[in-house]
Amino acid sequence: MIRLAAPVRDPAVAGPLLRCEGLTRRFGDRVAVEGVSLSLPAGEVYGLLGPNGAGKTTTIKMVCGLTAPDRGTVHVAGEPATSARARRLVGYVPQDVALYPDLTARENLRFLGSLYGLSGGVLRERVAEALELTDLTDRARERVGSYSGGMKRRLNMAAGLLHHPRLLVLDEPTVGVDPQSRFAILERVRTFAGQGMAVLYTTHYMEEADRICDRVGIIDHGHLVAEGTRRELVAKLGEKDRIELGALGDLERLAELSRQVPGVEGAGVADHCVHLVATSGRELLPALLEAADRAEVDITSVDVVEPDLEAVFLHLTGTALRE
């Protein structure tokens, strides 16, 4: 468990810590993000949920001041995100480990800490603290290139926290991470939030968003299609169920035929299953099994799941969250 010195909530900062309004960003002809607005107060974990290519990373980069939006504004504690003052308050943890493999852990941390304006005794303390919390004190003098993947990830995250940011931005922190480490990361995120840090967190794993996010924004093809607490979003589904059909065969055909079954609102293929959102899903099962017959598909499992974010996503976008 990481215990950081609790950042003091600045009473002078009125309103949300992070405020994005109408963010739009194009790359040539491609629209990566359009009209995204969201806000985030201190102490909240906000999950930006969407499949690959949805615009999550581009949004993140605008929040961190790495890219300027073509239209719209993003402010951190009232300052434009591209300003130095804003960036001093933001801790960025990139998706791919970004550390110098030819420098030691200590050297990496000292370097990054200095860039954030830390120096002298404070820098030394923070570096020591980060090494201790990531359990790397004994190996601090070894080159990062010799670390295991897990060690690198821990250090990657610690490097974003040296300056005790108010807003922590994590880009898909659990991709390719083993379950235990994933659990540990998620726990840490919750702790930071508990200490007053605002956390912006992108992922395409629904369970994570379910577990730790106070609020979720669903982003697809550059648009924020829904936003709210988990309960609010799921409530939009009303009586809708999510049905998971495990099957062997032409799943796309099955999804297509399923959509034609009255009552089915959306169907997508993911993880060798066809996911459906339907009203009163249980009653539709016979029709669905018949569709499977017509598609010449062998059903191996049927799961009727209570409405969750996966279902919300399916409902809103017509496609599955996972690919």
Next chain:
Amino acid sequence: MSALRIAGLSLRRLARDRAALFFMVALPVLVITVVGLTVRSFSTFPVGVVNGRSSAAAVELTAVLERWPSLEVHEYATSSAASTAVRRSEIAAAVVIPSSFGREIAASGPVEIEVVAERANSTQQAAATAVQAAVSQFSARVAAARFTTAQLGGDFAANLALATGLQGSVPQVRSTTVVADDSQQTLPAGFSYSAPTMLVLFVFINAVAGGATIISTRRLGMYERILAAPVGAGSVVLGEMLAAFAAALAQAALIVLVGAAAFGVSWGDPLAATLLVLVWSLVGAGAGVLAGTLFRTPQQAGALGPTIGIAFGMLGGCMWPLSIVSHAMRTVGHLTPQAWAVDAWTTLLARHGTLPDVTTKLGVLAAFAAGFLLLAAARFRRSLA
């Protein structure tokens, strides 16, 4: 067979490497050009002439200097410009003809021509001595003209013209040259100097730098992958050696072709030259694969390879002829294969040798090649096991 396939793949990867192509193709040609243009002649001295056109007499004296076999005349506008050129070694001496030269030679007193040259500098002194000889020849005409004018009167200029005309035919003491030692120890000047030395230098350097590819292939884990297939370690070693040899040979062949076609280099007896090229390519291949087993990272190979190649090149006579260094340095130099290769080329190009004349040197080179290849093969196999 798999060795050929491995060789083919390595060569294909090499062909895509633009930096390697620069070092193997463009750079050697550029260096050969620059060095060849610079090392033009060992036996003429460039001299500067000031006021060379200030009078008819000056023009004549300049003509004598121009026709002097060991002098190459460049004109300078001022004495200070010529002196600066001497200081910078652009010319070996500066000849300052007085602007009143025409009047002075027609008069009766001594006429002085200033030559700027440092006694302590052998090249400059040799140039000054050559200038002295040329001036003496001209001076004889002046003496004759003055004598005739004093004896018979008449126009000095006409008498000078007479004397000039007669100088070649009057019986006189001549100086002939006998070449006692015509066994040229150094390569001929110009491109015939730079092409063979740069061939020796670059084939070796590029081969050793090419060892970096073997290192990076190993670090990527590709050899492991290849060996998981039904391919023996011996095939891998042979394949890489074939590739290194082919690359070295191609580079050498290119230099030979470009040298002959673009620079007019005659590479000597075809059989001997071909064998020398083949053996040198083997030496390079061996050194390259050996480098691939000795260094740990591609960057090391990329840095140490050229360094060692240049050092050996210097020791071996690629950068300057070994005939000008001390006996001790020459002996040390012959610990490198480069020295033997340059010696062989010198025999072929400067002394028009044939195969029997270079057998020993080829033998030594073959021994180097065998040594490198065997050592490389042993180390390579061990690293693959």
Next chain:
Amino acid sequence: MRPVLVIAAKDLKQRLRDRSAIVLALLAPLAVAALMSAAFGGAENVHATLAVANEDHGAVATGLLAALHAPELGRLVTVDEVRSASAATQAVRSGSADAGIVIPAGFSASVLTASPEALSTVTSVNDTVAAELASSVTQAFTARLNGDRLAVATALAAGAPASHLQALARDASGLELPVDVVQRALGARQLSTISYFAPAMAIFFVLFVVSFTSRSFFVEREQGMIERALAAPISARHVVAGKALSAFVLAATSLAVIGVVTGTAFGADWGDPLGAILVSLAMVLSVVALTALVIGVARTERQAETVSSIVVFCLALLGGNFVLVSVAPPLLRRLALFTPNGWALRGYTDLATTGGGVGTVVVPVLAILAFAAVVGVAGLLLARRAVRP
């Protein structure tokens, strides 16, 4: 300012860790300079031993020998009198003499006759300087001998009656040659080989800083570290300036170390220290400018490596780092002045040969700075765009 120092310090630390950088920036140039010093450190002034076979022993022969012993040739020529022509030939062939002169028997007596004996110069194709010396001295000498004869012939051709031949010959004997050479020393210092090539090699290897630094930028970009750095409260300008500073320090240190070591241990003369420092600093600024340009122009590490290699070698070739540029044809010499390193070498050469101070190198330093300014401005603008597109 602080971010620039932090970034530069981190960069330098990485360069030091990278042994290949140390090899190319320090070890290789020192090794090369050491080799050159060993090869050329010995007596740079060739001494020609002339084997003179005086088979005549007459008065004229004695005169020629006296000419060979002339003071201006003293340091250059050693006269080794041998018994016969074959002895002289043997001496040259065996290498105990560099060239030879043979005065045949009956020479002195035949000088004034209608068919005088010829002197011969014995040479080796391997020592053309000695051959030239021997040949020139004998030719200058014979010109004096022949002067009388030419004077008489000219007078006769101009219309003097044949009957006056005796009188003319008498008047012409001992005629002085009026046009003479007065040799003036430059008072300049000799430029030894090591004094030219120590700076030449130092600069050549220093140019590799362009390659290291520019490549490291792309490596860092690939590692995600440029982005990570830009997420911090610093700007792209800081990143570019940090890299420029690290290139500057690396290049300056390399040149300084090589200068000091070759100057003290290998006998290289870099000239007046202050002048040499100014030229070196200007050169280092050019290196920084080139680094920025390569970063701005290349897109990947491979490209940076290729582009910087091409730039480094072309500059070195043109600028005279591989050959003594002064003996190159005039076109090449002029092309050298389009390169910063060409001007730097000229600066060092002028310092070493004139023994002058800072004033000697004003023009080269300005030329190098002009290059650095032009390339630098373009480079910095492009590099900034590469850091944050």
